[in-house]
Amino acid sequence: MHEFAITSSLVDAVLDLARKHDCRQVLEVHLRIGRLRALSPDQMKFSYDVLVKGTILEGSELHVEETPGIVHCAKCGYNKEFDSEVGDAYHFGVPPLICPTCAGFLNVEGGNDCVITKVRMLIPSGSKVEMTN
Amino acid sequence: MTKPIEVITSSEGEVFDVELELDILEENKRLALENKRRLESNHVRAIDVMGSVGSGKTSLIKAIISRLKDGFRIAVIEGDVTTTIDSELIASEGVPTVQVNTGKECHLDANLIRKALDRMPLDRLDLVFIENVGNLICPAEFPLGSDSRLVVISVTEGPYMVLKHPAMFLDAKVVAVNKVDLADAMGVKPEKLSADVAKINPGAITVPTSCRNGSGIEDVIKGLGLR
Numbered sequence: 248m249h250e251f252a253i254t255s256s257l258v259d260a261v262l263d264l265a266r267k268h269d270c271r272q273v274l275e276v277h278l279r280i281g282r283l284r285a286l287s288p289d290q291m292k293f294s295y296d297v298l299v300k301g302t303i304l305e306g307s308e309l310h311v312e313e314t315p316g317i318v319h320c321a322k323c324g325y326n327k328e329f330d331s332e333v334g335d336a337y338h339f340g341v342p343p344l345i346c347p348t349c350a351g352f353l354n355v356e357g358g359n360d361c362v363i364t365k366v367r368m369l370i371p372s373g374s375k376v377e378m379t380n
Numbered sequence: 381m382t383k384p385i386e387v388i389t390s391s392e393g394e395v396f397d398v399e400l401e402l403d404i405l406e407e408n409k410r411l412a413l414e415n416k417r418r419l420e421s422n423h424v425r426a427i428d429v430m431g432s433v434g435s436g437k438t439s440l441i442k443a444i445i446s447r448l449k450d451g452f453r454i455a456v457i458e459g460d461v462t463t464t465i466d467s468e469l470i471a472s473e474g475v476p477t478v479q480v481n482t483g484k485e486c487h488l489d490a491n492l493i494r495k496a497l498d499r500m501p502l503d504r505l506d507l508v509f510i511e512n513v514g515n516l517i518c519p520a521e522f523p524l525g526s527d528s529r530l531v532v533i534s535v536t537e538g539p540y541m542v543l544k545h546p547a548m549f550l551d552a553k554v555v556a557v558n559k560v561d562l563a564d565a566m567g568v569k570p571e572k573l574s575a576d577v578a579k580i581n582p583g584a585i586t587v588p589t590s591c592r593n594g595s596g597i598e599d600v601i602k603g604l605g606l607r
Contacts, residue, residue: 249487249518255405264398271393285517285547342551350403352582354548363402369393 250286253361258304261366264305268370269376273307275367283316283329283358316358318344322351329358381606408522411490415497415525422502426510427604428524430548431532432541433514436558438466439591440532441509444601445473452606457496459488459513466511476500477511487518490525507606516545528553528604531584535559535568542576549577554603561590 261276276295280286288311295309299373315328325348403409413555419426428489429525431437438458455476458467467479478496480488493510500508504599510526512519531552536559542549549555557570585603589596601607 248519249485252485252487252489253404253521256407260402260404264400264402268396268398269398274395283547285521345579361403361405363400363404365400366398368396368398370396371393 250290251294251298253286254291255298256365257291258295258298258302260363261304262302264366265366265368268368270368270370271303272369273366274369275308275310275365276304276363277310277312277365277367279312279314279360279362279364281314281316281358281360283355284361286361288313312364314360317356318353319356320346320349320351322346322354323349325349325351325353326356351370391445405521408490411494412523412525415490415493417528418497418502419508419525419527422505424505424508424604425528425532426508426524426526427528428510428512428519428526429530429532430512430516430519431514432516432534435514435532435534435537436556436589436591437511437532438469440530440556440558440589440597440600441511442470442473443591443594443597444509444606445470445475447530447597448507448606449473449475449600453499453504454507455505457488457500457508457510458492458591459492459511460515461486482513486513486515487522488512488524489522493524500581516541516548520547520550530600530604531555532558533573534575535563537565538566539568539572542573542580546580549580549584552577552581554600555584555586556589556596556600557586557591558591560588560595561592585591 261273265273274343280288292309299305318329319326323346327348390396429437429441441456456470457478457480458470459480459482460466462481463480467477470477478499480492480496510524529552557573560570563570570588577584577586587598587599587603588598
């Protein structure tokens with residue numbers, strides 16, 4: 248359910264960006280989501296299609312790239328993707344935060360992203376574009 | 381006379397890629413940090429309380445307040461989709477409450493908390509409880525600016541509820557396993573739920589509680605560092 252609220256923030260951010268670039272049509276939006284975020288790409292795409300109706304984003308496609316969750320043990324240095332060795336935990340979406348090698352406490356160090364990485368848009372011919380990073 | 385340079389234009393314009401790293405949850409994080417600083421500068425501790433619908437969040441807050449209200453100046457922010465039922469229950473303890481109705485949303489966010497804090501006499505408070513909307517998924521995605529999290533679960537939610545909703549427990553300081561007076565009737569072992577919490581978050585303090593007979597409430601208070 249919260250996908251709708253978060254996708255709404257995404258659409259606002261892209262509209263803002265489009266305005267800055269004098270854009271008339273947005274073609275693609277690329278998003279990076281960490282697997283440890285409770286965000287379903289399918290639900291985000293569904294919300295996106297509903298939210299962009301009647302805007303310059305209508306008809307554009309939302310591409311979602313998922314990045315793995317990384318866990319790190321401060322005690323023994325274990326550092327892995329959580330879904331490679333922790334087994335069943337994958338199906339729970341979140342790893343048990345206990346190190347499989349030394350039983351120490353694991354810190355989550357990746358997989359919490361929710362970031363717009365690229366927006367492909369149509370801009371008027373000859374318009375000057377300022378590159379921002 | 382030079383021939384004009386041929387310019388090819390598309391009627392639609394030019395395709396242009398903007399590459400960026402724009403965190404769309406940033407605004408909520410920023411507001412949460414603002415709330416946190418504001419609370420800290422007023423020396424107010426804020427505890428957000430999460431858990432399923434009917435797990436006993438309001439009853440537990442009420443039980444804690446009745447034991448602490450002589451030593452602390454307390455206020456409560458009550459989040460619900462609709463109604464002021466919970467605010468009225470809490471107000472019967474004689475502490476100020478602000479009701480935040482989210483309407484369609486399934487969670488509180490930092491902006492709603494900011495608005496609620498605007499209406500509170502922060503310089504005359506020591507402790508604020510923020511009761512989130514009853515939900516085990518969405519609120520985990522929206523930090524509010526509190527300094528610790530209390531998660532309330534109950535034996536009536538069945539034996540697997542912790543394993544099915546692990547995200548909620550990752551940041552918990554204290555987890556109350558509530559309604560233990562009903563554990564036998566439910567055929568659910570509270571110690572199994574506690575062990576599941578320890579697997580997900582070994583740092584969390586798990587306390588079996590019953591708001592009906594008062595057991596465990598003092599341990600929740602201690603776990604939160606309020607005694």
